[in-house]
Amino acid sequence: MTTTRIAFIGGGNMATSLIAGLVADGYAPDALQVADPSADRRRMLQTRYGVRVFADNRDALAETDTLVLCVKPQLAAQVCAEIADAVTARAPLVLSIMAGVPEQAIQRWLGGTLPVVRAMPNTPAMVQTGAIGLHASAEVGEEGRNRAETILRAVGLTRWVETEAQIDAVTALSGSGPAYFFLFMEALEEAGIALGLDADTARLLTIQTALGAAKMAVESEDTPGQLRERVTSPGGTTERALEHLLKADLHALMKRAARAAHDRAVDLSRSLSEQA
Numbered sequence: 001m002t003t004t005r006i007a008f009i010g011g012g013n014m015a016t017s018l019i020a021g022l023v024a025d026g027y028a029p030d031a032l033q034v035a036d037p038s039a040d041r042r043r044m045l046q047t048r049y050g051v052r053v054f055a056d057n058r059d060a061l062a063e064t065d066t067l068v069l070c071v072k073p074q075l076a077a078q079v080c081a082e083i084a085d086a087v088t089a090r091a092p093l094v095l096s097i098m099a100g101v102p103e104q105a106i107q108r109w110l111g112g113t114l115p116v117v118r119a120m121p122n123t124p125a126m127v128q129t130g131a132i133g134l135h136a137s138a139e140v141g142e143e144g145r146n147r148a149e150t151i152l153r154a155v156g157l158t159r160w161v162e163t164e165a166q167i168d169a170v171t172a173l174s175g176s177g178p179a180y181f182f183l184f185m186e187a188l189e190e191a192g193i194a195l196g197l198d199a200d201t202a203r204l205l206t207i208q209t210a211l212g213a214a215k216m217a218v219e220s221e222d223t224p225g226q227l228r229e230r231v232t233s234p235g236g237t238t239e240r241a242l243e244h245l246l247k248a249d250l251h252a253l254m255k256r257a258a259r260a261a262h263d264r265a266v267d268l269s270r271s272l273s274e275q276a
């Protein structure tokens with residue numbers, strides 16, 4: 001792997017996942033420069049991964065050609081304005097993982113039409129099993145796309161989308177998606193307890209079932225629908241359970257839920273882009 005210097009602005013959970021993935025993939029730790037105001041965070045990052053750490057965001061930009069924005073969206077305008085001069089001088093590739101912050105707003109705050117890649121990861125990135133949607137602004141060339149993809153691939157599966165608006169759909173699907181599956185697990189676990197299993201057994205069997213189903217879906221050539229049909233013996237137990245879920249119109253419910261997440265992502269993008 002090439003080792004161009006990468007600057008992370010914000011060294012929280014998501015940045016730490018990326019750093020852990022890159023280091024595990026063989027990226028040289030001293031080519032990773034991380035800025036975070038928290039001394040505890042800096043100490044942890046330096047001790048655990050051997051990366052260079054900085055209290056001042058501008059210092060982390062020294063000699064980098066890739067900038068990864070990993071602060072909370074509400075801080076985006078302030079942080080971009082703070083580093084704008086240093087960024088303009090270096091003209092790096094800007095990779096933003098901030099939810100709901102539009103590419104144009106980032107360019108405006110940084111003071112130039114820099115190449116910006118927007119990524120929407122999800123929390124399984126913390127266990128290197130993320131699902132990550134990517135979109136590149138018009139200024140990003142082939143090399144920039146490859147560089148962004150290499151960084152994100154360290155924490156999961158990457159997929160480019162055609163339009164920036166589709167990032168809102170990715171947010172609703174895979175960005176928020178882990179929560180949908182966790183909720184389903186909570187519900188199944190409770191159902192097991194209601195049927196007389198102890199809490200530990202219900203949780204363990206639920207989680208392993210989710211893992212097994214996901215593994216089958218990943219490894220099989222069949223669609224999830226075909227895999228479901230295979231579990232469902234005619235006249236058997238699964239059929240009885242699925243009748244209830246289908247009668248409650250799970251598909252329509254999921255569409256409404258994802259639409260609500262999507263619309264919220266659009267609203268958040270609008271209000272964030274009006275900042276500063």
Ligand SMILES: NC(=O)C1=CN([C@@H]2O[C@H](COP(=O)(O)OP(=O)(O)OC[C@H]3O[C@@H](n4cnc5c(N)ncnc54)[C@H](O)[C@@H]3O)[C@@H](O)[C@H]2O)C=CC1
Binds near residue numbers: 035098100
């Ligand atoms: N958690 C999730 O499911 C997803 C999160 N994201 C995005 O990832 C980004 C980071 O999220 P997390 O890592 O979960 O948050 P986090 O709260 O763990 O990390 C944010 C870090 O920024 C640091 N920070 C605060 N002020 C700063 C400043 N002025 N300059 C530099 N660093 C500063 C904090 O000390 C903290 O370590 C957010 O923009 C979020 O929208 C994107 C997709 C999914």
Ligand SMILES: O=C(O)[C@@H]1CCC=N1
Binds near residue numbers: 099175176
């Ligand atoms: O709930 C949220 O707003 C963020 C974006 C995707 C996952 N978490």
